[in-house]
Amino acid sequence: MSSEPLGLVAGEGLFPLLVARGARAAGRRVVCVGLWGFASAQLAGDCDDFRWAGVLRLGKWVRTLRRGGCREAIIVGRVAKSLMHDRWRWLRYIPDLRGLRAALRVVRDTRPNTVLLTLAEEMAAAGITLIDSTAYCPDHLAHEGVMTRRRPTQAQLADVETGWAICQQISRLDIGQAIAVKDREVIAVEALEGTDAMIERAGRLCRGGGWTLIKVSNSRHDMRLDVPTVGESTIRNAKKAGAACIALEAGRTILLDKARVLELADQLGIAVVGRAGTPAA
Amino acid sequence: MSSEPLGLVAGEGLFPLLVARGARAAGRRVVCVGLWGFASAQLAGDCDDFRWAGVLRLGKWVRTLRRGGCREAIIVGRVAKSLMHDRWRWLRYIPDLRGLRAALRVVRDTRPNTVLLTLAEEMAAAGITLIDSTAYCPDHLAHEGVMTRRRPTQAQLADVETGWAICQQISRLDIGQAIAVKDREVIAVEALEGTDAMIERAGRLCRGGGWTLIKVSNSRHDMRLDVPTVGESTIRNAKKAGAACIALEAGRTILLDKARVLELADQLGIAVVGRAGTPAA
Structure with a gap:
């Protein structure tokens, strides 16, 4: 360096x-x-x-x-x-x-x-x-696998599987980076409103809670310019709206800061999962 | 018959x-x-x-x-x-x-x-x-071309072009049937909330108005079961939220009823356009 x-x-x-x-x-x-x-x-x-x-x-x-x-x-x-x-x-x-x-x-x-x-x-x-904005904070990048002590249920893992591919396509179309999924059905898609507003809408549309938030980075994302980040407020908003699981792109999402975010997720009973990268666009 | x-x-x-x-x-x-x-x-x-x-x-x-x-x-x-x-x-x-x-x-x-x-x-x-639910009301199906007296602007036509392909992909992913587009950017995507809620959100996200509503039928849509419909309330909601143009799938969208809906759109200054069908899935 x-x-x-x-x-x-x-x-x-x-x-x-x-x-x-x-x-x-x-x-x-x-x-x-x-x-x-x-x-x-x-x-x-x-x-x-x-x-x-x-x-x-x-x-x-x-x-x-x-x-x-x-x-x-x-x-x-x-x-x-x-x-x-x-x-x-x-x-x-x-x-x-x-x-x-x-x-x-x-x-x-x-x-x-x-x-x-x-x-x-x-x-x-x-x-x-x-230069790559994550160059000096690699410890705060999401890593692959379950990052919280709380583990996702089988149903949540199935929602991550279904939603991951869909969210990547949403991202590839330059629409947004996040979706909400429950029982393999897409509840809400983020566009211009941003992740927080989408989370709130998903909460209204899925009163029973237990849904999964999926957030990917755009495959064309330039890591010098726009790194998806998840902070404590995302976790709190997700909890308030009934989310039970959050899936993030490993190596391409910053947790701000990681120890605090994961601790908070565990306290609130939300499982946080890292998934391997985006296939080439 | x-x-x-x-x-x-x-x-x-x-x-x-x-x-x-x-x-x-x-x-x-x-x-x-x-x-x-x-x-x-x-x-x-x-x-x-x-x-x-x-x-x-x-x-x-x-x-x-x-x-x-x-x-x-x-x-x-x-x-x-x-x-x-x-x-x-x-x-x-x-x-x-x-x-x-x-x-x-x-x-x-x-x-x-x-x-x-x-x-x-x-x-x-x-x-x-x-049987196909449109069999006895073919006169109320959207047809190809500009259906209102009001014509879309060049910018609105560009939004229809950009949005049409994107909306078809959203539909193919079984997420929803409608999106809102302004200046070639996707403002909002319909998922579980339905078209009316999406229209309202687009209005909030695009205060300046002048956006385009695009609504397609799912390429796997079974016309016996679920035909996309646009009625007077859709036109009124779209107007209230600042939409200036609506693009529908010709031959696969019912206007209820067609004469009244198009007359209302003209009164409210909304251009309604029919686009040729969905490519095979």
């Missing part, structure tokens, strides 16, 4: 913290751009250099990272999703020229992937290469 | 009325079993023989139809769906033996298709053949 400084562009949540800590533990200086309104202020204590920047001030990010000597960077933490969900946030930030150019491209095509690819290309043009 | 009496097992809505009128216009006597709590009382005036029966009294249906001399029957009007959506309805009817047997099979597998196939098999065992 490189000993050069690592750039970090940080959105919401715990993921940027885990990356910063992991990179420093591996001996890299971390130069961080925290996105205003998204990143945690706590990050400053875990990075060697920390600056705030507006979410559309792409030019400022690039300058900050380059001045810090970074040629590699990681972008993590929900940014695009927040932008997608609340379009007015765009207006709260004055874009710089580079940011404006990226925003204009994105306006024509607002799929999450486009937002992220646009960012990656703009940064590459400025000489900064995005 | 046969001049024998036609059996009609009638659930909710206008569809059974159209079938009864069409069959009598074609010179067949119509012997109808109206399902309690579902069928319209108006049906009695459009049939030669009309009896009420509980939804689980399959034995009684069969006896009524056979006594009326029927060897062919049509089952139409939402029955299974209502059962699926409100399980307590089951308890309001005392099943007879044939109905109980069917119900017990269905309890193990509550997918709509299973419910209907079970009915078809039970009736076949009693010597009554189910």
Whole structure:
């Protein structure tokens, strides 16, 4: 691994913290751009250099990272999703020229992937290469097999089997990453509403509970850009909506953080299973 | 076409009325079993023989139809769906033996298709053949091309193109029959919640409106059992949720009734398009 400084562009949540800590533990200086309104202020204590920047001030990010000597960077933490969900946030930030150019491209095509690819290309043009965002937190990736002490029932395993193939197809069609399954029937499919809203709907449609949440990563997913994550709030929402089992893609899903998420799942009686990867698209 | 009496097992809505009128216009006597709590009382005036029966009294249906001399029957009007959506309805009817047997099979597998196939098999065992439920109302089938005076925009046509292939795959996976699309992005996918709930969600997720509703028939759809239908309420719900265009499968979707539905769509400014059939599964 490189000993050069690592750039970090940080959105919401715990993921940027885990990356910063992991990179420093591996001996890299971390130069961080925290996105205003998204990143945690706590990050400053875990990075060697920390600056705030507006979410559309792409030019400022690039300058900050380059001045810090970074040629590699990681972008993590929900940014695009927040932008997608609340379009007015765009207006709260004055874009710089580079940011404006990226925003204009994105306006024509607002799929999450486009937002992220646009960012990656703009940064590459400025000489900064995005790297796999899980590189410094491999311990938090889902692994294959049953991850909780609680084991899924035979019926839940059957739902995982049926649902896994279906969820991969949903993902391949660029619709969404998650579905809810009970008794081998698909109860709900995630599209633009996001996983949490889908979980809540599944709870309403399946009053008896005991359903299985399946979440895959897109086979075309670029791990530099958009890693599926499951945190404590996902587990709590799933419990509230009556889910009894959660299946995730091993090696391609981050648990934030893993020990806490799995402990919580066990406390709430939810089995969490890792399944081997996505076949080539 | 046969001049024998036609059996009609009638659930909710206008569809059974159209079938009864069409069959009598074609010179067949119509012997109808109206399902309690579902069928319209108006049906009695459009049939030669009309009896009420509980939804689980399959034995009684069969006896009524056979006594009326029927060897062919049509089952139409939402029955299974209502059962699926409100399980307590089951308890309001005392099943007879044939109905109980069917119900017990269905309890193990509550997918709509299973419910209907079970009915078809039970009736076949009693010597009554189910026939294509659109046989006597071909004028109400969606046809190919733009059906309203209002024409879809180029952007809406692009959404129909993108969404059509995706919706067929959703259907082939037995997830649901409808999706909502805007700017070539899938906003929402119908699963167990049904088309109306999906339409409402799409409205919430796409505040700007102008989205396209796509509804296909399952390529494995048995036209004797489950014909996708679009009525005035679908058009009104779609309008309320901001839809601007609706694409339906030509020859395999019933508009109830066609003239009224298309007139309403034109009044509300919604373009309705028929697309050529489903490729073989």
